[in-house]
Amino acid sequence: MMSVNIQLKKGVLELCVLSILYRKDCYGYELVKQISENIEIAEGTIYPLLKRLKDEGYFATYLQESQEGPPRKYYKLTELGKKTKEQLEREWMSFVDSVNRILQEG
Amino acid sequence: MNKQQFLEKLAVLLKGLPQQDVKEILYDYDEHFRNGAQEGKTEEEIASKLGDVRQIANQFRASYALKIAEEKSTPVNVFRAVAMTVTLGFFNLVIVFGPYIAILGVIAGMFAAALGITVAGVVGIAAAIFSPLFWEYISLGTSRAFVFFLSVGTACLGVLIFIADFYIAKYFFKGTVRYLKWNFNIIKG
Numbered sequence: 001m002m003s004v005n006i007q008l009k010k011g012v013l014e015l016c017v018l019s020i021l022y023r024k025d026c027y028g029y030e031l032v033k034q035i036s037e038n039i040e041i042a043e044g045t046i047y048p049l050l051k052r053l054k055d056e057g058y059f060a061t062y063l064q065e066s067q068e069g070p071p072r073k074y075y076k077l078t079e080l081g082k083k084t085k086e087q088l089e090r091e092w093m094s095f096v097d098s099v100n101r102i103l104q105e106g
Numbered sequence: 107m108n109k110q111q112f113l114e115k116l117a118v119l120l121k122g123l124p125q126q127d128v129k130e131i132l133y134d135y136d137e138h139f140r141n142g143a144q145e146g147k148t149e150e151e152i153a154s155k156l157g158d159v160r161q162i163a164n165q166f167r168a169s170y171a172l173k174i175a176e177e178k179s180t181p182v183n184v185f186r187a188v189a190m191t192v193t194l195g196f197f198n199l200v201i202v203f204g205p206y207i208a209i210l211g212v213i214a215g216m217f218a219a220a221l222g223i224t225v226a227g228v229v230g231i232a233a234a235i236f237s238p239l240f241w242e243y244i245s246l247g248t249s250r251a252f253v254f255f256l257s258v259g260t261a262c263l264g265v266l267i268f269i270a271d272f273y274i275a276k277y278f279f280k281g282t283v284r285y286l287k288w289n290f291n292i293i294k295g
Contacts, residue, residue, distance in 0.1 A: 027137075027141070028141075029137065036155070043138075043157060044162040045157060045161065045162060045165060047131070051131065051166065052169050055169075069141075070137070072137060073134065
């Protein structure tokens with residue numbers, strides 16, 4: 001069952017990243033922090049995910065100066081990323097609904 | 107582990123990836139450390155939250171191996187991608203990897219069979235043609251023409267099987283890449 005667990009976590013993680021960026025553009029540290037505050041994960045493993053999603057065209061990056069220090073790399077969803085987020089969210093909601101319905105029948 | 111140790115170890119483990127990629131990856135982690143430091147965290151704290159450097163590097167390497175295997179599905183590239191995926195634990199060792207190796211063995215066996223049949227045909231053709239020159243050594247036991255045409259047929263069959271094997275192997279490797287990608291990338295399903 002281990003692989004199912006990993007698959008589930010991975011899939012959910014992708015949706016989380018897309019959802020956070022759907023609300024606003026973020027830099028890496030900010031994004032990692034928001035996720036790790038809620039989901040237990042080795043923070044370093046989020047960057048490979050970010051790179052992969054970027055390579056596949058779900059978001060673009062740009063550099064922006066920050067007041068406190070060096071410039072930061074911001075992630076911004078592309079049209080494909082937005083559409084994918086909406087679709088994944090629908091799938092997630094209907095999945096959770098189905099599971100809940102089964103749980104409450106008992 | 108401090109920032110420098112973390113980045114140096116990561117750089118070593120990422121060897122083999124394109125320079126540009128490595129530069130970008132190191133930049134990202136460097137930025138992560140700097141942003142953490144601004145929040146007053148120590149380098150050791152940040153590094154320990156980032157987790158195991160080897161596991162991080164493996165994820166980047168697996169992504170890259172898969173990309174290469176997708177662009178060019180040669181047996182070596184595909185096998186590298188499989189190996190990297192195994193190290194990540196996505197490729198279920200018992201249920202998937204065992205049968206996978208078994209199928210690879212069957213495909214290798216089919217190539218060996220094709221080779222054997224082709225060689226048998228070629229030897230038969232040679233025997234039919236040259237048997238009069240070596241009459242002391244070669245005894246066909248039947249007409250030369252019969253042996254000749256039978257051997258031509260055998261050689262052709264061997265070549266046909268070889269071609270069929272080639273296509274089977276090709277689709278098998280393509281299928282492997284698709285499976286790995288699916289494992290790796292839920293989004294595309």
